[in-house]
Amino acid sequence: xxxKTSDSSTMPIHWEYAHAPESTDHVQYEKQYGLFIDGAFTxxxxxxxxxxxxxxxxxxxxxxxxxxxxxxxAAVKAARKAYEDHWGSIKGSTRGKYLYRIARMLQERxxxxxxxxxxxxGKPIRESRDIDIPLAAxxxxxxxxxxxxxxxxxxxxxxxxxxxxGQIIPxxxxxxxxxxKIAPALACGNTVVLKPAETTSxxxxxFCELLQDIGxxxxxxxxxxxxxxxGEYLVNHDGIDKIAFTGSTGVGKKxxxxxxxxxxxxxxxxxGKGAYIIFEDASLNEAVEGIVxxxxxxxxxxxxxxxxxxxxxGVADRVIELLKQRMATLIxxxxxxxxxxxxxxxxxxxxxxxxxxxxxxxxxxxxxxxCEGNIPSSGFYFRPTLxxxxxxxxxVVQEEIFGPVLTVQTFRTTQEAIDKANxxxxxxxxxxxxxxGSKIFHVGSQLRSGVVWSNTYNKFDPTxxxxxxxxxxxxxxxxxxxxxxxxxxxxxxxxxA
Ligand code: NAD
Numbered sequence: 277x278x279x280k281t282s283d284s285s286t287m288p289i290h291w292e293y294a295h296a297p298e299s300t301d302h303v304q305y306e307k308q309y310g311l312f313i314d315g316a317f318t319x320x321x322x323x324x325x326x327x328x329x330x331x332x333x334x335x336x337x338x339x340x341x342x343x344x345x346x347x348x349x350a351a352v353k354a355a356r357k358a359y360e361d362h363w364g365s366i367k368g369s370t371r372g373k374y375l376y377r378i379a380r381m382l383q384e385r386x387x388x389x390x391x392x393x394x395x396x397x398g399k400p401i402r403e404s405r406d407i408d409i410p411l412a413a414x415x416x417x418x419x420x421x422x423x424x425x426x427x428x429x430x431x432x433x434x435x436x437x438x439x440x441x442g443q444i445i446p447x448x449x450x451x452x453x454x455x456x457k458i459a460p461a462l463a464c465g466n467t468v469v470l471k472p473a474e475t476t477s478x479x480x481x482x483f484c485e486l487l488q489d490i491g492x493x494x495x496x497x498x499x500x501x502x503x504x505x506x507g508e509y510l511v512n513h514d515g516i517d518k519i520a521f522t523g524s525t526g527v528g529k530k531x532x533x534x535x536x537x538x539x540x541x542x543x544x545x546x547x548g549k550g551a552y553i554i555f556e557d558a559s560l561n562e563a564v565e566g567i568v569x570x571x572x573x574x575x576x577x578x579x580x581x582x583x584x585x586x587x588x589x590g591v592a593d594r595v596i597e598l599l600k601q602r603m604a605t606l607i608x609x610x611x612x613x614x615x616x617x618x619x620x621x622x623x624x625x626x627x628x629x630x631x632x633x634x635x636x637x638x639x640x641x642x643x644x645x646x647c648e649g650n651i652p653s654s655g656f657y658f659r660p661t662l663x664x665x666x667x668x669x670x671x672v673v674q675e676e677i678f679g680p681v682l683t684v685q686t687f688r689t690t691q692e693a694i695d696k697a698n699x700x701x702x703x704x705x706x707x708x709x710x711x712x713g714s715k716i717f718h719v720g721s722q723l724r725s726g727v728v729w730s731n732t733y734n735k736f737d738p739t740x741x742x743x744x745x746x747x748x749x750x751x752x753x754x755x756x757x758x759x760x761x762x763x764x765x766x767x768x769x770x771x772x773a
Contacts, residue, residue, distance in 0.1 A: 293607070293615040298401045300612070303391045305478060308339045311347055311501060312484035314354035315494025318347075326503070328475060331398035331620035332611050332655045340477050343500035348469070348509040351498040355440040355467040356515055358495030364437050364465050368424035375420030375463060377490040382413040385486065389479055393451055394611040396478040398620030398656065399574050401612050411736055412455035415754075418738035419459035422759060426464065429756050434768040437465030438541060439517035441762065442510040444531075446523045447473035447622050448577040448678075454480055456753045457520050458497060464762040466518070469498045471510055473523075475623050477501045508534075516540060518762070522579075525676075525702075525747045543751030543761045545579070546744060547676040548704030551697035552582030552733065553719070555690075556591045558709035562731070564598045567682065570707060570733040572606060572618050572660050576680040577626070579748075580705035582733050584673060585684045586693050592686045596664070603647040603660050610652065618680055621656040630658050630679030637663045637672040637683075674700050690715065694722045703745030707733045726752070 308325075310318035321341045330337040343351070363371070382389065386409045393404040426435040441461045445453035450472055461468050472480040484499050500506055504527065511519055511534050521531050522545040535542055552570050554563045570582030587595045611619035621627045638644060646659040661681045666673050673683050687693040697706050705727040708719050720728040726743045729735060736742070741757035743749060751761050 295610075296614040297610065298391055298394070298405075298612045298614060300391055300395070303388050303395075305338060305392060305482065309477070309481050309501065310341050311343050311351070312481070312497075312499035313347070313351045314357075314498065315488065315492075317484070326474060328396065328477060329623070330395055330655075331475075331622050332395075332652070334624070334655050337396060338478060340474075340481075340501040342502040343471075343506045343509070345509045348500055348506065348513060349515075351469045351500050352440060352442075352510075352513050352515040354495040354498050355469050358493060359437075359439055359467040362493060363462075363467050363496050364439070366465075368426060368465070371462060371465065372420045372423035374490065374492055375416050375423060375459060378486065378492070379413045379416035379420060381486050381490055382409065382416065386410065386413070389451060389482065391612070392478050392482055394619070397447060397450060397476050398611050398622050400616040400619040401614055402616070403574060408449055408452050411738075412451045415452075415455040415459045415738045419463040419759075422460075422756070423463040426759065426763065429759050430763070430765055432768055433765040435464075436764045436766075438762060438764060439466060440515060441466045441468050441518040441520060442513065442516040443468055443470040443520045444507045444510065444523065445470065445472055447476040448574060448579070450476040451479040451483065453522050454483060456522070456758075460753070460758045461520070461762050462496065464759055466762055467496050469500060469510060469516070471500050471502065471507050474501070474503045511535065514538075518542065520761070521545070525749075528749060541761060543743075543753065544749040545742075545751070545753060546704075546747060546749035547678075547702060548579045548581065548744065548748050549584060549674070549676050549700045549702040550580050550582045550705040550707065550725070551584045551586050551723075552707045553693050553697060553709065554585070554587045554591065554595055555693075555708070555710040555712075555715060556588040557711040558591075558731075559711065560591060560595055560598060563709040564595060564602055566707070566709065566731075566733050567599060568602060568606070568617075571682045572680050573734055575618055575621055575658070577622060577678055578734065580727060580734065582705075582707050583677060583682060584697075584700075585682055586687055586696055587684065588693070589686045589688050596662070596684060599662065600645060600647075603645075603662070604649075606647060606660055608649065608651045608657060608659060618660055621658050621679065624656055626678065627656045627658060630677055630681060633672055633675070633677045633679070634661060634663070634681060637666065637670065640666075640670050640672070642666045642670065642672065642683075668696055668699055676702065690719060694719055698722075698724045701747040704748035705729065
């Protein structure tokens with residue numbers, strides 16, 4: 277490691293780090309996978325195969341079987357049988373034991389899951405090791421604790437499970453989204469058919485191996501891999517009692533239409549366009565560090581990313597200068613390198629989408645700043661990017677880019693900041709940076725979003741509910757609120773008396 281001296285005392289120190297790759301020796305995965313139905317893997321079917329690439333290199337990582345309508349039907353039937361035969365009626369404490377086992381096993385195999393998540397999704401190993409996998413285990417621990425205490429979660433109510441839950445997840449936090457879905461569903465006595473995103477099925481498939489190892493009864497969790505079409509079969513299957521979807525607002529709307537008029541529950545966790553508001557009384561160095569976490573964490577593939585910087589006019593030039601200096605120190609590259617700050621974009625498709633949005637921004641008059649430095653020549657990479665000279669109506673300010681791209685706007689008054697923050701179709705998360713507690717309460721109470729962070733960003737905890745307003749979706753995941761979408765509640769006359 278060597279230190280580059282800088283000309284100015286205000287410039288950050290630039291370190292050059294030796295390559296420090298996480299070993300993949302301890303990790304095993306198959307080259308070809310079938311589906312996981314009724315406690316067993318089906319044979320890989322080459323006639324229904326699709327490829328999953330390593331985004332860091334663009335090379336083939338493994339192949340999966342695309343579940344067709346018959347496969348989805350078999351998975352739903354297996355889930356129904358497991359629900360009726362035992363899972364829906366066993367004691368809550370027994371369900372809790374299984375969930376604790378899953379949580380502990382995830383902790384034990386954390387290193388293996390972290391490497392697989394980075395290989396498959398492109399995220400930096402530091403993030404999968406320190407955030408994705410520990411948090412996934414934490415959600416299983418948390419909901420294991422509720423499994424035998426549902427009566428306390430819903431006092432004076434008779435609590436019963438829904439039955440079979442269809443669950444569909446995106447590619448940005450594959451194992452973590454799986455945990456957000458499966459843990460509360462199982463804790464409440466439901467069984468599950470889950471579809472991971474087509475570019476990131478690996479940790480979900482490994483998770484099914486883990487379920488076999490801990491002896492989860494057959495059929496309680498079933499996994500169907502495949503593209504959107506497979507998801508549609510699941511949504512349209514008349515054997516499901518609930519659909520839990522996390523993904524884009526466009527697909528969320530389609531799903532809402534498909535289930536209209538059917539007697540099934542739904543939760544939709546959709547897109548976002550979070551504002552990151554810096555007031556002039558904020559600690560600017562900390563606020564700039566917070567931006568890195570808000571928009572460059574997980575390459576900006578974060579539904580609640582702080583992708584719109586709103587900075588008070590008096591400090592705007594200083595914040596942008598500090599931010600550019602900080603961006604120059606970010607290491608973009610091999611996701612498995614422990615020094616990497618920004619890994620690979622998940623797919624060629626997503627890379628094209630990000631580039632298209634930046635091009636639109638430039639056509640509409642934005643100025644673009646990207647940090648220099650080497651990025652790998654193969655694989656899917658995008659430089660952390662700032663777009664200045666944008667306006668509230670700019671496409672890049674209104675639409676979700678889902679990449680490492682931050683738009684910058686200024687404001688003069690508190691009310692202007694609130695108005696600009698609220699002026700998008702989304703309402704998932706926002707962040708406020710200020711030294712004044714009273715301002716946090718005043719602004720926070722007027723921001724129309726499910727989450728408002730103050731003087732921090734992108735902090736998650738299983739005890740805390742998460743979800744959106746407006747086109748960011750409906751329903752909450754996490755916390756005691758995350759149990760409600762998985763149960764029927766009836767007035768319990770005895771308890772009330
Ligand atoms: P996507 O909507 O394209 O896909 C999500 C999942 O839905 C995938 O598994 C996909 O195969 C499946 N799918 C696609 N079309 C379908 C259809 N017609 N019927 C049923 N299933 C279908 O989203 P994505 O690109 O995978 O994920 C990125 C999006 O997810 C972003 O908009 C992001 O903001 C959102 N997201 C939201 C949250 C949240 O908690 N609100 C969390 C993570 C990601």
